[in-house]
Amino acid sequence: MNENDKHWYVIYTSPNCEKKLLVSIKKINLVAYLPINEEIRQWSDRRKKITMPLFKSYLFVYLDYSGIHTVKVLPGFVDFIRFGGLPTIIPSKEITLIKSIMTMNKYVETTSRRLIKGDRVKLLKGSLAGYEGTLCEGHYRGKVAVEINKLDMSLVLDVPVEQMEKINIV
Numbered sequence: 001m002n003e004n005d006k007h008w009y010v011i012y013t014s015p016n017c018e019k020k021l022l023v024s025i026k027k028i029n030l031v032a033y034l035p036i037n038e039e040i041r042q043w044s045d046r047r048k049k050i051t052m053p054l055f056k057s058y059l060f061v062y063l064d065y066s067g068i069h070t071v072k073v074l075p076g077f078v079d080f081i082r083f084g085g086l087p088t089i090i091p092s093k094e095i096t097l098i099k100s101i102m103t104m105n106k107y108v109e110t111t112s113r114r115l116i117k118g119d120r121v122k123l124l125k126g127s128l129a130g131y132e133g134t135l136c137e138g139h140y141r142g143k144v145a146v147e148i149n150k151l152d153m154s155l156v157l158d159v160p161v162e163q164m165e166k167i168n169i170v
Contacts, residue, residue: 013057015057017057018059018076030062033060035099036053037051092133120133124164
């Protein structure tokens with residue numbers, strides 16, 4: 001890899017520090033992108049439009065090799081998202097896709113591609129560890145249907161997505 005080549009990377013930030021880190025990165029003339037959702041929040045006495053990062057604790061940066069080391073010292077930086085020990089490079093076409101979607105829509109939801117509705121899952125923790133079920137609903141907590149075959153019924157329960165894994169059906 002040429003040290004002058006620039007790529008998109010993802011920084012994992014401290015909680016609620018995405019916007020502050022974005023400002024710090026732009027102050028040192030580096031390129032960064034933070035997809036933002038606009039939401040209307042209701043309090044007991046008022047309604048207010050707020051902006052929230054689309055990907056919580058993630059910030060995209062366009063850096064060369066030396067830029068990687070420059071951002072590590074900024075307040076709010078935790079680490080780069082890594083796979084195989086190296087900072088993961090995000091293809092430019094995926095950043096362009098995110099930007100296009102965010103331009104077209106004021107509010108977008110994220111969901112893990114790892115588990116989607118209809119997937120067969122195995123429960124990993126707790127008293128139901130080892131049991132299998134079907135994911136009925138996703139997001140941060142998934143609704144999993146665990147079949148009781150002899151009764152021809154299923155029990156539907158909330159399970160954090162971190163406590164289940166997808167079963168690859170052959």
